[in-house]
Amino acid sequence: MTMIVDIVLPIVMKIGKHLVAPVGRQFGYLIFYDRTIKNLEKQVQKLEDKRFGVQKSVEEAEAKRETIAPGVERWLKTVNDLNEEAKKFLEVEVKANKGCLNGWCPNLKSRYSLSRKATKKTQSVEELRREGVFSTASYPTVKIDYDGVMEALTDDSIYVIGICGIGGVGKTTMVNEVAKKVEEKKMFDVIVMVVVSQNPNLITIQGQIAKILDLQDFGGNNLPTGAGKIRSKILNFGRVLVILDDVWKRLELNDIGIPFGDNHKGCKIVMTSRNKDVCNSMGTHENFEIGVLHKEGWNLFKEMAEISDEGTSHPTGLQLTQMAVAKECGGLPIAIATVGRALRCKNKYSWDSALEQLRKSLVKNISGVDEKVFKSLELSYDSLDSDEAKKCFLLCSLYPEDFDIPIEDLVRYAIGIELFERIDSVHQARNGVHSLVDDLKKCYLLMESKNEEYPLMGKM
Template identity: 45%
Template sequence: MAEKIAFSMVGKIAEYLMEPIGRQFGYLCCYKSNIENHRSQVEKLENIGVGVQLLVDDAKRKGEIVGPDVEAWQTSLNRISEEAKQVVKAKAEVEKGCLNGWCPNLKLRYSLSRKAKKKTKEVVELQADGKFKRVSYPAPLVEIPSTSTGGFKGLQSRISMMKEIIEALKDDKISMIGICGMGGVGKTTMVEEVKTIARNENLFDEVAMTVVSKTPDFFKIQREFADMLGLVLVEDSIQVRAKRLHARLTNGNRILVILDDVWEGIDLREVGVPLTGENKKCKVVLTSRLQRVCSDMEIHNNFIVQVLAEQEAWDLFKEMAGSSVDSTTDLHHIAKEVAKECGGLPIALVTVVKALKNKEKHAWNDALRQLRRSTVTNIPGMHKNVYACVKLSYSRLECDQAKSLLLLCCLFPEDYDIPIEFLVRYGVGLQLFEDVETVEEARDRVYSLVDELRSCYLLLAGEEKFVKLHDVIRDVGISIASKGEQVYMVRHDIGLKEWPEKETYEHYTAISLTSNQMHELPAGLDCPQLKLLQLLDNYTLLNLPRNFFAGLKELRVIGFYRIMIQSTGPLLQFPLINIRTLCLDFCKSLPDLSIIGSFRKLEILSFFKCCLDELPSEIGQLSNLKLLDLRCAQGPAILPPSVLSNLYKLEELYVGGNFSQWKTEENYKGNASIRELNSLSNLNTLSICVPDAELFFMEFTFEKLMRFGISTRSEADMFDQFRFPNSLVLFGLDMSVLLETGIKLLLKRTEILHLKVQGSRNFLNEFDVEGFVNLKELLLRNCADIEYLIDATDLVLDNAFINLESLSLHCMHNLKEICNGNLPAGSFSRLQKMKLSGVRLLKSLWWGSIQPDSLGNLRILHISDSYAMKSLFTPSIVKGLVQLEELKISLCDRMEEIVAKEGGEEKNAGKIEFPKLKLMELHFLTNLKSFYPKSDIQDSENDGDAAMRVLFNQQGNIE
């Protein structure tokens, strides 16, 4: 131990002495200390990771959604931990040396020491990033066509039933409840309301809900329950999973289990849910279209959700239709007849009224005739009125492209989160949007159509980049497609073991299948009209016959997801001359792709999150390619030269962190160079990881970029969203390099900027004299030379940072002021979050005058590690902090007051108020005397802590 400490000290001294000569020799001298420091810092990071994981587990038990920043951080932690293991392994190899250790390998020592030194900086930064304010957020309710625009407002039949269900849940004698009713009557809305009430009124400690659907997938059900309850299920056996889940559900907590959309009786013991009498604290609620399901499962407490009474249905219809159907208008009588035809079904009422609202009288007359003439459908559990109403809403869509997009959504499984980007890529391949020219124009069109379909309640509102279909809408959509030009074969049975056998496949235009038990695709499939083929799996090994694609000559779109393909030859052995979109996302063990060069019409090619050992050089022959997604989970390590430069129509290029070794003058490997990108005259979107940012910005011409995500860090997958904001993450650069490259052109369009730069003193003045009008998030870290964020004495600006929402300044040891001089009017008016740490010279949050609207939206303020700050606010600044909800101050050794008196302020003048403050934390403020000095004379009997306690007691809104 003493030898290790001595060597470490010698290493640090040597590193200090060698620095003027050059840090290169220091890597040798400090070999052991660099390795040891790296190991120590990784260990600290992993300890932080344990704490974060505990918070994540607790959040999942509560059914909350873990924040994407937390998940990204954990991914980075896992990667760094694996890299640290490699460093330890390499160290053991290095120390073997030559001649049984008598001759150390200096080259390998230097390389490993240098790597450890650089990785340690990344580890320390990740430690700081791991201090999350919160790790999760309440799960959003899945919106479905509601029974009214405001939940159950005004619907007395639903309100009274809800009261009965809640009373049943409170009854210790009742352990299982069934809610039955036809499709579209509002069962899912009801259990969503049950879930909300159960949480808000603290009826249960935990709530877990899942959708069962027509073909129950016990693995999926168990996984979703486990995630919500914070239980890790790693066993492959359903039986072992069931035992662990059963133990979790009978651990003494009050737990509500909700099974939505059950079609057949299921044995709850197979899932792991306790049966009646096994545990009175765990209760089960299920919904079903079929009352016999409740009987099969011996559920005696059943609630039958009936259609709305005629008057109640009319009240709902009239509320949504607005004044145009009042008794004083000529539409009143027709509207009442239309409402009657909806049969009292909420989903029918909602979809019809959305289709007809603000339409002329002739449209209402036509709709009424269509509803009366509609024939009975044979869809199981589907009422004819629901079918007729949904079909009417579909037919009333004015845009054929909206109709096509809705039917395209029907190809996905029930309750599936459909990425809107899939619809974009499929739509381009199927040429649904003939009047658009670029992929970005197609993307805008799809998002516009999604908004239109959501406004009609034909698509559910959900997360920004996903859509969902109500199962009723999906069933009607598939039925509509089967009677038109588009004929679908849609099977998403988890138990599907073989390709569905049909007498003929000649009429199908789209096939979409899901299975984790099918191992063989048919040979010589004759499907001459097929335009789209989608296979979704769970990494089952799938044998692809050599002639599978021989009879699919009209195929336009292939979407293979989570497929492990087994093939004796190339993946696609027959030239598919019409193929335009090929997505192999999340796929493993892809076979030979060399034939891809013959797909001359291909426009979209995606390897997102797939395992790709080598990029086929034949891709360079795809002269019509517009989008190339290379953000692979594994590989490729090499991009062949001249491949990218040949793709002269390429508009969007996504390159992940796996490939980062761009060819340079010193690097003569067979890799592509940055300069090749300059030949892509149509390139407007770029997501890329460039460890050598200086090389990138010196060689790449980026004036044409409209969307970009450029990072110098290996976790470039922070940009894996397809509609990511314009982002720059640049670490370890010199100011002179940035200014020489003309990066200001990008900065004007940047929305997210993370920066670690040397040589800059006045940030805004040197980077963007126009005031960063588009910037929404700014993070500066270890920018040791910056003294002012804004120097208003040296710059004439109308405003600055007018759209900034988040500001983080970390380890800014020379920062004197955020703004030197008076803050320009309108600046920081949208700022919601401000975090400052390691700002040791910062004496006050603000010195100059500040406009009333500046900081008016600030909700979160964290200050830590400031040695110079004696106070944080003045009373005039406090008056503008009307939205402040969270205030945290720590490690400010010289701070004496939170709010300081301003010059000329009279004794006891004014009252300090934070009207919306919910949380205030003060830590390690060793010299704090008072929150606000109301009097010049302090009570000698009260120390600072006592004064703070009195102040807290007076401030009722501080928790």
């Protein structure tokens, strides 16, 4: 009998120990209801104070025309969503049940449910507030005479502007910012922005322009006819800005329908290219060159890789490796972002391996594209956590450059190649694809599109 007691008693005590905590927690939801609700209100206010400080830093950075760190933008959006959700919970659900829950109330179920929800929301708020610590909220925009570009846009003697730089240096980011500022200042009646790419299809480009101009009767199959309709529509506007992104070779703009030469009237053209000679061949009146990042590149890399400034005055072996990896990115924003994000929170062995890979990678030499861009993307691809993510990226790579990829296409392909294990429905496959696409965007292997249903494929 003694032997049985000696064996059973420790087991019972162990079971009891594991049961007491959960049961106590469930009763705590009832007993400490008021304290729980007040704590949630307190933490929401603390998060709002933190958000205000970060937002001020963002506004100051924007005033200096710096680029906001992606992690900061995502954090602010998450904070706004969570704050709205928490306030709605406090103002609607808690307030609606206040009469019943004030003091003693027989409706213990409501009291328990609200207290439990409040506890979980408080945990989410506290976790998000802890995440809101950034080494920097922004980093300097790529080196370019931004004021010069804006000034050229107001100069009536200049109507063709070139922005030049190697692939991955940030030309598209630059023209997107120009378009945003021009729209805010209402400098033009309409802004037309299209991607040209390495092998342009003029009919496709015409179709994109016609859609932006809202040309209802646009045919779309005859180049001269389409050009005439586009030209007529553009000239009917007072002032038009046409942005041609990623031009690889000379284009006959008149063939597309873009007013050029003596008949340009109020139409101005901004183009980006990896080759200054291409801009000159297009008759640019002024060219602006984008350089790589230097000291500011290290700041961006630290933000992407979440590297602390602590101890950098006497760097450790890991920190020296991290600096060497950053140097291999060559000051190119796209390389810095992809490599930094891929190595975030990795150990020293991963950093050593990455440095070796970046130094030894042999890449195909393509005119206008720095080899460091290819190396960085290769490393980012190799660092993906799952085979599903890699296969999803390869599916996206089958599409043409700068193509808006329909999510539903990826869903069908994922089902066809049995990308996911234990998927029982199209709904589950769709959720899986959305999750993979989101991961690829966070790694900068896919670019954001204006349409949420289309994850734009990154360009080289």
